[in-house]
Every structure is written in C-alpha cells, then in structure tokens.
Amino acid sequence: xxxxxxxxxxxxxxxxxxxxxxxxxxxxxxxxxxxxxxxxxxxxxxxxxxxxxxxxxxxxxxxxxxxxxxxxxxxxxxxxxxxxxxxxxxxxxxxxxxxxxxxxxxxxxxxxxxxxxxxxxxxxxxxxxxxxxxxxxxxxxxxxxxxxxxxxxxxxxxxxxxxxxxxxxxxxxxxxxxxxxxxxxxxxxxxxxxxxxxxxxxxxxxxxxxxxxxxxxxxxxxxxxxxxxxxxxxxxxxxxxxxxxxxxxxxxxxxxxxxxxxxxxxxxxxxxxxxxxxxxxxxxxxxxxxxxxxxxxxxxxxxxxxxxxxxxxxxxxxxxxxxxxxxxxxxxxxxxxxxxxxxxxxxxxxxxxxxxxxxxxxxxxxxxxxxxxxxxxxxxxxxxxxxxxxxxxxxxxxxxxxxxxxxxxxxxxxxxxxxxxxxxxxxxxxxxxxxxx
Amino acid sequence: xxxxxxxxxxxxxxxxxxxxxxxxxxxxxxxxxxxxxxxxxxxxxxxxxxxxxxxxxxxxxxxxxxxxxxxxxxxxxxxxxxxxxxxxxxxxxxxxxxxxxxxxxxxxxxxxxxxxxxxxxxxxxxxxxxxxxxxxxxxxxxxxxxxxxxxxxxxxxxxxxxxxxxxxxxxxxxxxxxxxxxxxxxxxxxxxxxxxxxxxxxxxxxxxxxxxxxxxxxxxxxxxxxxxxxxxxxxxxxxxxxxxxxxxxxxxxxxxxxxxxxxxxxxxxxxxxxxxxxxxxxxxxxxxx
Numbered sequence: 001x002x003x004x005x006x007x008x009x010x011x012x013x014x015x016x017x018x019x020x021x022x023x024x025x026x027x028x029x030x031x032x033x034x035x036x037x038x039x040x041x042x043x044x045x046x047x048x049x050x051x052x053x054x055x056x057x058x059x060x061x062x063x064x065x066x067x068x069x070x071x072x073x074x075x076x077x078x079x080x081x082x083x084x085x086x087x088x089x090x091x092x093x094x095x096x097x098x099x100x101x102x103x104x105x106x107x108x109x110x111x112x113x114x115x116x117x118x119x120x121x122x123x124x125x126x127x128x129x130x131x132x133x134x135x136x137x138x139x140x141x142x143x144x145x146x147x148x149x150x151x152x153x154x155x156x157x158x159x160x161x162x163x164x165x166x167x168x169x170x171x172x173x174x175x176x177x178x179x180x181x182x183x184x185x186x187x188x189x190x191x192x193x194x195x196x197x198x199x200x201x202x203x204x205x206x207x208x209x210x211x212x213x214x215x216x217x218x219x220x221x222x223x224x225x226x227x228x229x230x231x232x233x234x235x236x237x238x239x240x241x242x243x244x245x246x247x248x249x250x251x252x253x254x255x256x257x258x259x260x261x262x263x264x265x266x267x268x269x270x271x272x273x274x275x276x277x278x279x280x281x282x283x284x285x286x287x288x289x290x291x292x293x294x295x296x297x298x299x300x301x302x303x304x305x306x307x308x309x310x311x312x313x314x315x316x317x318x319x320x321x322x323x324x325x326x327x328x329x330x331x332x333x334x335x336x337x338x339x340x341x342x343x344x345x346x347x348x349x350x351x352x353x354x355x356x357x358x359x360x361x362x363x364x365x366x367x368x369x370x371x372x373x374x375x376x377x378x379x380x381x382x383x384x385x386x387x388x389x390x391x392x393x394x395x396x397x398x399x400x401x402x403x404x405x406x407x408x409x410x411x412x413x414x415x416x417x418x419x420x421x422x423x424x425x426x427x428x429x430x431x432x433x434x435x436x437x
Numbered sequence: 438x439x440x441x442x443x444x445x446x447x448x449x450x451x452x453x454x455x456x457x458x459x460x461x462x463x464x465x466x467x468x469x470x471x472x473x474x475x476x477x478x479x480x481x482x483x484x485x486x487x488x489x490x491x492x493x494x495x496x497x498x499x500x501x502x503x504x505x506x507x508x509x510x511x512x513x514x515x516x517x518x519x520x521x522x523x524x525x526x527x528x529x530x531x532x533x534x535x536x537x538x539x540x541x542x543x544x545x546x547x548x549x550x551x552x553x554x555x556x557x558x559x560x561x562x563x564x565x566x567x568x569x570x571x572x573x574x575x576x577x578x579x580x581x582x583x584x585x586x587x588x589x590x591x592x593x594x595x596x597x598x599x600x601x602x603x604x605x606x607x608x609x610x611x612x613x614x615x616x617x618x619x620x621x622x623x624x625x626x627x628x629x630x631x632x633x634x635x636x637x638x639x640x641x642x643x644x645x646x647x648x649x650x651x652x653x654x655x656x657x658x659x660x661x662x663x664x665x666x667x668x669x670x671x672x673x674x675x676x677x678x679x680x681x682x683x684x685x686x687x688x689x690x691x692x693x694x695x696x697x698x699x700x701x702x703x704x705x706x707x708x709x710x711x712x713x714x715x716x717x718x719x720x721x722x723x724x725x726x
Contacts, residue, residue, distance in 0.1 A: 039555055039582050041510050043607035043632055045614060185516055191507065198509040203633040205609060302556040302582075303507060315529045316560025318506040 024269035024345060025230075030219035033342060035335035038218040039302045040198075047205045052220040054125050059227065064120060071116050072231065075149070076106045080232075082239035087366035088379075092386030095397040098243070100236045100264060102404045103371065109405030110232060110260045111142040111213060117228035119146035122209045129153040129208040133197045135162065135190035135326040137169030138372075138405065139213030144178035146211075154178040157196045159188040162326070169409070187320055190330055194304050214257025215334030218305030222334050229263025232402065237267045240400055248400040250275040250385050254377040255348065256292070256327050258334035260404035265346060275347070278337060279381035281323030282350030292321035293350040294333045295341055301332075308335040324353035324413065325373040327405075355380040357417050360407065372405030373413065379403075454576040455498060455548040455601045455624035459659045459680050462497060468676035470716045471661055472496035472709060473552065473685030475504055476535050477527025478518040478692065485538045487692060487705060492539060494706045495713025498548050498681065499539060500579060503532050505554040510581040512636030514686040517693060529557050533573040540574030548576035550603060550624070555583045558591070567594035577601025577624050585621035592621065603627050606652050608644040615655035625659035625680060626652050630666065637686045638665030646678050669715030676719035684712055 029036050038048060058064040072078040080101045089097040102110040122130055130152050134140030140156040147154030156173055160182040163170050170180050186192035201210040215222045215229075240248055251268060253261035255278035268274040283291030291297060294309040301310035303318055311319040311331040323329040340346040356373060359380035363371050371379060382401045389397040407414070415421050462469050472491045476484050492499060504522035508515065536549050551570060558566045558578070570578070577600040583591065585604055595602045601624030606615055609632060619626055628649055631642030642665065649660045662675045663683030675682045691704040 037587050038584060039587060040584070041581055041607070041629075042584055042605045042614070042618065043609050043629060045584060046609040046611060185513065186506065186520070195507050195509050199512070199634045202510070205632060302559060304509075305582075307559075310556075312556065312560060314560070316557040317523065318556075 024340070025266050027336070027339075029223040032222070032336045032339035035300070035306065035308050035338040036219055036222055037307050037335075038305060039307065040218045040305045041202055043202045044205060044218070047201070048218055048220065050125065051121070051209075051224070055121055055220060055224050055227075058121055058124055064124065068117055068120055072113070076112050076116070077104060078231065079235045079239070080104050082236060082243065083369075084243070085363070085367045085369075088363055089386070090366075091362060092383050092399065093388070093390030094395070095386035095389055095399050096244070097382055097386065097399050097401060098240060098248070099369070099401050099403040100232060100239075102232060102260065102402060103369070103375065103406035107138075107142045107145050108408065109138050109142070109372065110229060110263060110402075111139050111405075112145070113231060113263070114213065114225050114228040114259060115139070115142040115146040115211065118209070118211045118224075119150050119152060122152060122211070123150055125209065127207050127209045129155070129204065130211045131155045131157065131197050131200050131208055132211045132213060133190065133193040134158050134213070135193070135329060137162075137166050137172070137409065138327060140178070140180070141169060141172050141176070143211050143213070144173040144176035147178060148176045155200070156180050157183055157193040157200070159190060159193050160184045161188045162190075189320070190326070191318060198304070214259040215262050215336060216257045216304060216306055216308070216332060222306065222336055225259055226262045226266060226336065229259050230266045232260065232263035233265065233267030236264055236400060236402075240398070244398055246398075247271055247274050248398040249273075249389070249394070250277060250397070251400045251402070252277045252279065252378045252382040252385060253402040254279050254328060254374045254404060255333060255337060256281070256330050256374065258337045260402050262334060262336055264400070264402040265340070269340075269345065275385075276340070276345065277381055277385055278346055278348040279351045279377045280333075280348055281321070281325060281328035281377060282352040282355070283322040283324070285352055286350055290322040291350060292323045292329050292331065294331070295348040296350050298331070300338065303332045306332070306335045308332050308338040309341070324356065324417070325377065327372070327374040328377060349381060349384075351377040351380045357414070359383060360410075360414060361418065369403070370407035370411070371403055372407050373410045375402070375404045376407075451596055451599050451623065453601050453624045455550060455603075456659055458498060458548050459625060463680065466720050467717055468679055468719065469497040469661065469681035470495060470672065470713050471498040471500055471663070471681045471683040472688055473500040473502060473683065474688055474692075475502040475515065475518045475522050476532045477504055477522030477525055478689075479521055480525050481527060481531045481534065483698060484522070485535055487702065488535060488539055489542050490702050490706050491688065491709050492543055492547050494709035495717070496547070496709060498550065500550050500552050500683065500685070501532060501535055502685075503529055503551065503553040503557055505557060508554060510634050512634045512686060514637060514689050514693070515635050518689045529561055530569075533569050533575075536570065536573040536575045545574060548601075549574065550576050550579050550601060552579040552581065555580060563590045564594045567591075567598045567600055571598040571600055575600070577603060579603040579627060581605060585617055588621065595623070605629055606648065608632055608642065608648055610648075612651070612655065615652050619652055619655040619657035622657060625661045626657040627683065628652055628660050628662045628679070630662050630664045630675070633664060635664055635685050637667040637690060641665055641671050641675055645675065649679050669711045672712040673715035673719040673722075676716040682712075682716050687712070
C-alpha cells in the first residue's frame with residue numbers, strides 16, 4: 001500500500017514532461033507512450049485499418065453520432081445519474097462521495113456504451129456477424145443484446161469453466177439469440193476466450209467484427225473503446241460541477257482491462273488538480289501471487305495485440321490471474337493505463353478480495369445499492385483515499401467513484417462469501433460472478 | 438517502434454542462410470520442404486529425436502516452435518503439443534539446445550528457423566535472443582504476431598547477428614503491405630495459404646498461388662506457403678509454384694497420443710518422407726489436374 005497520497009509524482013524524464021504539456025485526453029494510438037501497438041498476425045491488419053478508417057469517419061458523421069445518442073437516451077437510459085452517498089461517506093474520513101451510476105444502464109453496467117457504438121459501426125461496415133469474449137458474462141450479455149437490437153449474428157467465446165459456473169448467464173445470452181461457445185483449451189479462462197475469439201476473427205474477418213469488450217487489444221481498439229466510454233466522464237464532469245460547483249479532488253475506478261476507468265478519467269486527464277485512482281484486483285494479496293495487480297506484480301510485455309503491463313513469468317509466459325471478481329481477472333491491462341501509470345498521471349493500487357467485499361457490504365447496508373464486485377474495488381479504494389485525505393488534514397474533499405456495474409449477478413458469490421444462506425441452495429441457482437473488465 | 442525507417446535500411450550485405458539454401462533448391466528446380474515441430478514436446482530430449490527424424494526424412498529447412506501460453510495463430514494440434522511442452526517444464530532457453538543439436542547433426546546444411554510469439558523474445562531481450570540464437574547456429578526467426586511496423590528492434594538485432602527475418606503475408610494483405618513485408622523480410626516471406634490458423638485441412642487455400650505471385654511481384658525473392666498443407670498431394674500442388682512448402686500440424690499430429698514413442702517417431706518419418714517425395718517430384722512429374 002502506498003504510504004502517502006501523491007498529488008502528482010514527479011514525471012520521470014524530460015520527454016515525459018513534454019508529453020504532459022499536451023492534452024492527454026485526446027491522445028491517439030497506436031502508441032500511448034511506449035505502450036499499445038499492433039502485435040497481431042498480418043492477416044488482421046487490413047481489418048484493423050478498415051476499422052480505424054470507419055470509426056473515424058463515423059465519429060464525424062452526424063447520422064452515426066445522432067443514432068448513438070438516441071440509443072444512449074432511449075435504450076440505455078443515459079445520462080446515468082450522479083448519486084451522493086452520505087451514509088457510506090461517513091466511513092471515508094469526512095470526504096463527500098458521489099457515485100456515477102453506470103450500474104443503472106440497460107444490461108447493468110457501462111459495457112453497453114461500447115457495445116452499441118461498435119455494433120453501429122459493424123452495420124456501417126456492412127458486416128453481418130460479431131464475435132465477443134466474455135470472462136463470465138457481462139460483456140457477452142451486452143454484445144448479445146446489441147446483436148439482437150441490430151440484427152447481427154453473435155458468437156460469444158467463454159471459458160468452459162465459466163459456462164458451467166455461469167449457466168444462467170449462458171442462458172441469458174442464448175435467450176438473446178447468441179451462440180455461446182465454451183473454450184476448452186489453455187486455462188479455460190477469459191484470456192483463453194480472447195485467444196479463441198482472435199482465431200475465429202483471423203478465419204472470418206471478411207464478414208465478422210471482433211467486438212472487443214475493453215480498452216485492450218491492437219490499435220484502434222484501445223482508442224476506439226475509450227471514445228465510446230468517454231461519455232461517462234463527460235456526463236460526470238457536468239453533473240459534479242452542477243452539484244458541487246467545482247471539480248472533484250479525486251476519482252476512483254476499478255481497472256480490469258480498464259474501460260470504465262478510462263471512460264471516467266478521460267474528461268479529467270487534463271485537469272492536473274484532479275487525482276486519478278485506478279484500483280486493481282489484489283486478490284488474496286500481492287504476496288500470495290494470487291491476484292490480478294499488473295502494476296504491482298507485472299512488467300511490460302505483449303499480450304493480445306498490445307504492449308502493456310502484464311502478469312508474466314521469467315520466460316514471458318502469461319501467468320494466471322486471480323480475483324473474486326471475474327471482471328478484473330485478466331493478466332494484462334489497457335495500454336493507455338500503462339502510459340498514465342508511467343507518466344504518474346494516475347495512481348494504480350491493489351484492493352484485496354476481502355477489502356472489496358467489505359466495501360460491497362457497506363454500500364448495500366448504508367445506501368441500499370448492491371454494487372458489482374468489480375465496482376466494489378473502486379468503493380474500497382475511495383474509502384482508503386478519503387481516509388488518507390483526512391489523515392493529511394484535507395477538508396472539503398470530494399471523491400467521484402465510477403459505479404461501473406450492479407451486483408445482481410454477484411449475489412451468489414456474496415452470499416457464499418458472507419455465509420448468508422445454505423451453500424447447496426446457492427449451487428442450485430448457479431449465478432456466481434460475472435465478467436466486467 | 439520505428440519500423441518504417443528500419444525496414445527501409447534492410448541491409449543487402451547480410452547473407453541469408455535460408456535464402457542461400459532456397460536458391461540452391463531453385464537451381465535444382467524444386468521447392469523446399471519446411472518442417473515445423475515444437476521444442477519440448479513431449480520432452481526436450483524427445484523433441485530433439487523428433488526433429489532429427491524430420492531432418493533425416495527429407496526436410497530441407499527446419500522451423501522450431503517455442504511453446505507459448507497464448508498461441509493465437511495456432512490451431513488445436515499445435516496448441517495441444519505446446520501445452521504439453523509447457524506442462525513438461527520446457528523453458529525458452531531450451532530452444533538453443535535443440536538448435537545446436539540439429540546444427541551438429543547436419544553440419545549446418547539444414548537452416549534452422551525459430552518460430553516464436555513475440556513476448557517470449559521481448560522478455561528474453563531482443564538483442565540477447567538474437568545473439569544466443571546465432572551462437573547456437575540458428576538461421577533466424579519466424580514471427581507470427583510481429584509485423585514489420587513493430588519490428589524495429591528485431592530488425593536491428595537480426596542485421597547485426599546475420600539472422601533471417603521471416604514475416605508473414607495473408608490473402609488479406611494489401612499491395613502496399615506486401616511491399617512493406619517483402620522489403621522487411623530476409624530468407625523468405627511466409628505466405629498464409631488461407632485466412633485462418635495452423636491446422637490439418639482437406640485442401641490448400643485457393644488464394645495461395647495468387648498470393649505467392651503477388652508477393653514475388655512486391656519484391657520477395659523467395660515465398661513459402663504454409664497453413665493447412667497436410668498431405669503429399671498438397672505438398673506437390675504447392676511445390677509447383679512456391680519456393681517452399683511449410684508443414685506443421687500434419688507432423689505434430691503424428692507425435693500426439695499414447696502410442697509408444699518409437700511408433701510415433703516411425704509415423705512421423707513416414708509422413709515426412711511421403712510429403713518430401715511429393716515436394717521433390719512436383720515439378721518434374723506430369724501435372725495431373
């Protein structure tokens with residue numbers, strides 16, 4: 001754990017300082033500092049080039065942006081509210097805490113923002129089939145939802161273990177008309193689901209779009225997915241100015257791949273006085289090796305098309321990650337986060353399973369809001385940031401938390417964790433945790 | 438990350454071990470058989486035996502794969518072997534042992550290329566990897582997830598250690614990308630016969646011949662074709678127009694399963710000899726439809 005709350009650690013080199021004088025919010029790929037790129041088979045390059053061209057054209061096309069805005073408003077339910085949580089904040093050292101309520105979006109998380117944007121792009125590109133990966137369901141459900149809405153064929157790759165534990169989520173996707181393919185090779189995790197989706201994409205790239213669920217992957221995905229999520233930060237900025245009359249002192253978000261975090265950070269990246277905190281899955285503790293804390297326990301490397309911080313062994317083989325939250329259980333992270341980390345613009349800290357579950361219960365009991373366990377990592381981090389601000393003698397401290405998803409999907413996990421009901425009864429409901437990078 | 442600048446200064450003075458061999462075979466009016474096997478499957482020692490069996494059965498150029506946890510360009514057969522190699526404790530540095538063993542066995546007459554996903558080389562250190570590969574007698578690298586655009590550091594290392602740089606092209610590659618990849622490659626350009634991953638297929642992609650012609654027109658002196666070449670018939674078909682025929686899964690498949698190791702080696706030799714014969718005679722035999 002860090003022993004202080006660094007406002008802005010000193011930039012490391014003259015070139016880094018030079019970068020800081022430019023807008024961080026509008027940084028474009030393929031590289032974010034020394035991270036990002038396109039470490040993919042040549043077979044995919046033409047599709048990635050087409051995707052980049054089309055998405056740039058689309059963002060300049062009022063017909064596209066107008067349709068996306070209509071869907072946000074009429075289908076997703078945007079803008080999502082900003083909720084001040086005063087009873088929860090009593091545990092945060094006197095800071096005021098506001099939640100950006102992405103949990104109230106249709107399908108239950110921020111994921112829908114990106115999925116609708118990419119699915120509209122697929123229609124523009126004239127492709128008829130989308131594929132997606134899912135850790136345990138959230139992105140898969142969102143992708144299946146958009147596919148149903150826009151009449152696209154949808155195939156979701158999911159680790160075999162997850163399809164068993166998440167039988168109801170598999171049923172949800174199938175209800176929505178998607179095909180769910182259990183992945184039976186490798187470690188049978190999210191990572192392997194992405195491998196399999198990439199193999200499918202190489203073979204079917206002419207009619208298929210890979211609807212990647214977070215700000216990872218080869219260029220232009222990290223940049224494009226950020227663009228589709230920047231609405232989170234833009235709304236929150238307006239809302240907090242309206243409510244508080246100034247910008248927040250700190251922003252807290254959980255970081256798996258990092259799409260919800262980048263979505264809310266982006267609108268504040270160029271406000272040097274706003275501290276940005278990304279909370280990774282500390283799992284059972286960094287010292288146990290069972291975690292998904294790339295910045296504490298990883299090193300730069302290449303996985304799934306991008307160079308970024310990565311959990312890897314001495315040979316460069318990918319290490320398994322662990323978290324109580326399936327959505328944070330991924331061995332790499334979006335390259336823009338690695339860049340912000342090395343610039344010192346954002347601070348990344350691990351939150352353990354136990355800390356996250358305590359914050360999960362606290363929000364339930366003080367505010368009547370059941371958060372996703374992923375988002376509970378951000379809540380636990382916010383409590384820490386607030387307490388540290390109090391210890392540093394700071395007053396009138398305001399923290400904005402991205403509540404990226406709702407916890408309905410996590411009820412079985414929480415019931416087991418807190419020993420709330422008979423274990424056999426939970427096994428029968430078989431909901432478990434859901435993926436939400 | 439300065440791929441554009443780097444590829445433009447690809448040095449002509451570096452001799453290509455693989456290119457020299459392909460030129461000799463071209464003079465004999467035949468294509469090369471490029472054979473793939475993963476290092477460490479089922480163990481490092483046995484993978485040496487398998488590789489030597491392949492060489493003795495008529496393979497002209499060897500492609501040694503380093504097992505990796507996330508092989509996105511490989512189908513189920515190679516994935517299974519790679520996973521088996523990792524489970525057996527195979528380390529990246531084991532590849533140099535195998536390269537050295539082949540070099541000693543053949544006296545250097547069979548160029549040995551290493552096929553590796555990029556993170557393994559990055560973690561080892563690009564320059565250090567190139568140095569150790571050259572020291573072991575290796576000819577160069579085949580890099581399935583490294584495009585020339587990202588290869589600045591590798592191009593520098595390959596040039597300083599005299600190693601071949603085999604990049605891939607695919608049926609989806611634009612003319613501009615074919616030029617760029619042909620310009621960045623040394624040894625040969627690896628043409629993916631079809632859009633897809635490695636594996637045993639019932640036929641070779643119909644776009645392969647055109648891709649070879651286009652890649653040559655883009656400046657590549659040698660173009661070899663891989664992905665899905667599984668039988669002597671496929672081998673002969675590709676050998677009529679390509680400089681080399683790359684076979685992987687059909688060889689690896691003979692080594693999977695529970696049969697006694699000697700039987701698996703026998704099966705590997707039979708498959709390799711059969712495909713090698715198809716490749717050797719392809720241009721001299723009557724082309725029968």
